[in-house]
Amino acid sequence: MSAPNSCMNSGLLLPITLALAGWLLMGSAVSADPALFKEAMELDRQDFIEESIEPWQKFLQTQPEKKLHIFAQIKMGIAYHKTGKFLKARDSARDLAQKYPDHFEVNFHLANMMTTLRQFPEATRAYEKAVQLRPDEGLGYVGLGLSFFGEQKPAPAVKTLRIVRSLFKQQKNVAWHQNVRIMIGQIKGFAAYPPDFAHLWLTNNLKIVRDTFESSVFKAFQESLDL
Structure with missing residues (x-):
């Protein structure tokens, strides 16, 4: 009678032992x-x-x-x-967004990586998610408006930028309020020209969004970690 019990106990101990070993190995990895x-x-x-x-x-x-x-x-x-490893940047951002789909900085980062490759439909979806998650962060709306324009959708682009212009006014952010006001006028002015006429303008403004995200929004996230 004792043999079956002994075997049963050994069978129970085996997964526990393996789990403990795995936990210890993981602890060793994390220690690095x-x-x-x-x-x-x-x-x-x-x-x-x-x-x-x-x-x-x-x-x-x-x-x-x-x-x-x-x-x-x-x-x-x-x-x-x-x-210059833009495809790796995109793939890394996509993987992160799949793991953490409801995180503001993750979606903003994904959108930024998409705009570099001019993959505007995916960028637009990511910016939309970002502004839903944090509607008081105006930079996300700026990225969204520019991404709409990249999709050759000037009407929603202007509508989005008008929303953020009002937000910047409420927040007394004079510099960005003026920047957005100028953007709206420029987008309207581009209507008389072929779509590729605004290519450089759009590229430069999207770079400003990416740089500002890194130096301001993402920096605030870093500071919140108390590294």
Whole structure:
């Protein structure tokens, strides 16, 4: 009678032992996070952008917790983008959005990566999700309006920019209020010309949105992590 019980106990202990071993291995991997994270951040601070990609990749392989995962993968995506690896930047942003579909910075980042490749329908959807998640952040509306214009939809572009112009006025953001007012006038003026006439204008303004996201919106997210 004791043999079956012994076998049963061994059978129960085996998965528990394996689970414990897996947990210990995971703990060992996570213990490497601070060093990898610090290395990537230091390279980024010193403008060794391409060199920062590998430690970001290794850090992400250690399965950091949600906020650090989001921060690190966006940083890696921005590094891909800055070094001309636009398809990798897009794919990384898509993967992150699939994992965290209801996160503001994740959707904003995805939209930014889509506009670089002029994949405006997907960019528009991501910007729309971003402004739904944080309707008080005007920069998302600016990106959305420009993305509509990239889709050759000037009417919703102007409508969206008018919404954010009012928002910037309420927030007493004089600089962006003026910028958006000028954008609206320029979009109306482009109606008399072929669609590709505004190509450079659109490219430059989308770059401003991406740069401002990194220097302002994403920086605020970084500061909230208290790194």
